[in-house]
Amino acid sequence: MACPGRRYIPLKKRILIIDDEVILASSLREGLKDLGYEVETAFSGEEGLDRVVIFQPHLVFLDLRLPATGGIQVLKEIKNIDKNIEVVMMTAYADTKTAVSAIKLGAYDYLNKPFELDQIAIMANKVLENISLRNQTFLLNEDKKRNITPIIGEHPSMLEVLRQVKILARHTDTTVLIRGETGTGKGRLALDLHYLSARRDRPFVEINCGAIPENLLESELFGFEKNAFTGAQQAKKGLLELADGGTVFLDEIGELSSDMQVKLLKFLDEKRFKRIGGLREIEVDVRVITATNSDLETAIKQRTFREDLYYRLNVVPIYLPPLRERGNDIITLAQFFFRDFSKKMGKDILDLSEEVKEVFLRYRWPGNIRELRNVAERITILYNIERVEIQHLPLEIREGFPKAEESVPLGEVHLEPGLSLETLLEEIERKYIAKALEKAGNNITRAAEMLGMSRYALQRRLEKYNMHNG
Structure with missing residues (x-):
């Protein structure tokens, strides 16, 4: 249910009417315009197909019997142009069998002539609501593919x-x-x-x-x-x-x-x-x-x-602050992940040892929450335990690499005349990229993960610095 007072201006729905009966088509156009739709008309199949390309309608009301290019052929062409355009056939009673065949070719429904404007309005509303529902269903399915972690924290x-x-x-x-x-x-x-x-x-x-x-x-x-x-x-x-x-x-x-x-x-x-x-x-x-x-x-x-x-x-x-700066939120998040994965995998990890908590608080977490989540998932998969101990942690975390209070060693800093900080930063970036590629065996995907960036972002930097991966 929408919130009271919400402001939503929908995309104005476009309807195209293709019918060689000029008076009927024009009457439908004005009636549907009064209902808030954007409406255009075409009086032949050829003109209708041109309007489909230019006007890009959501819905087409298409007469079954058109001169030259008939309604069935126009329907096929419309679906070839854009399969998502919905088409409602308009037909005389004698053409009902052909209209049913049109549905098998992709038409949404058909209306028998003569009809009232109310029938057209009800059909238009039904079809356009179905389009909106179809779009939202597609996006909902996309949402389900993502692993969603709730925002947890008291820092x-x-x-x-x-x-x-x-x-x-x-x-x-x-x-x-x-x-x-x-x-x-x-x-x-x-x-x-x-x-x-x-x-x-x-x-x-x-x-x-x-x-x-x-x-x-x-x-x-x-x-x-x-x-x-x-x-x-x-x-x-x-x-x-x-x-x-x-x-x-x-x-x-x-x-x-x-x-x-x-x-x-x-x-x-x-x-x-x-x-x-x-x-x-x-x-x-x-x-x-x-x-x-x-x-x-x-x-x-x-x-x-x-x-x-x-x-x-x-x-x-x-x-959003990095995980290493969020203190005890690290422990709260870790406990959440272990409980969540334990429930999904039928395990019983209930607690973290004090030593593990201390290590978690000292570790720098360069991958932040995503890295913590992955560590919890890995341990839950590999061990049937009730309590996470230090020996269950990955080696790089047990050894505290890198620790939160440590910084990257820069050596002695010399502020010389003509210094370019921009050039210096680029040189540092080149070195880190080269090191990551070396450790990853020139695997760009793995190197990008080490550097905390996407594969595409790393490729752009390789091009920028003329660093040929090989």
């Missing part, structure tokens, strides 16, 4: 984060930028912002900008028309369109290419976009939440991230 820094989330949940249009290291729970926080808001009964769509190549990211985000590029045999709605009324979460926003930054900025300013290969602008009502573990301010200075986009995204920033 003052986390209590402040939760305070900000409760406030921002009431402001459903405000753009939020979540910052924090890899594995700190940025996606979980974005999900909370969505489900605590008035948009909770609409879709939540997550897109990892660092895990998808640029050409695929654009098509995933904005969708594409049939024949927009090689292999585009069907039109496809983008995730922005599917998320209408809900929330779009763009993770690893710092990894966006320059071209995609421009397109995202335009969308944020106008809340409308065109599918790839499309002519029509599509307007949607979505809240945009972004997240990054990158230093966007440095990226702006290096001209790899647009300053205007930064200010457009950074309306309200939220900083």
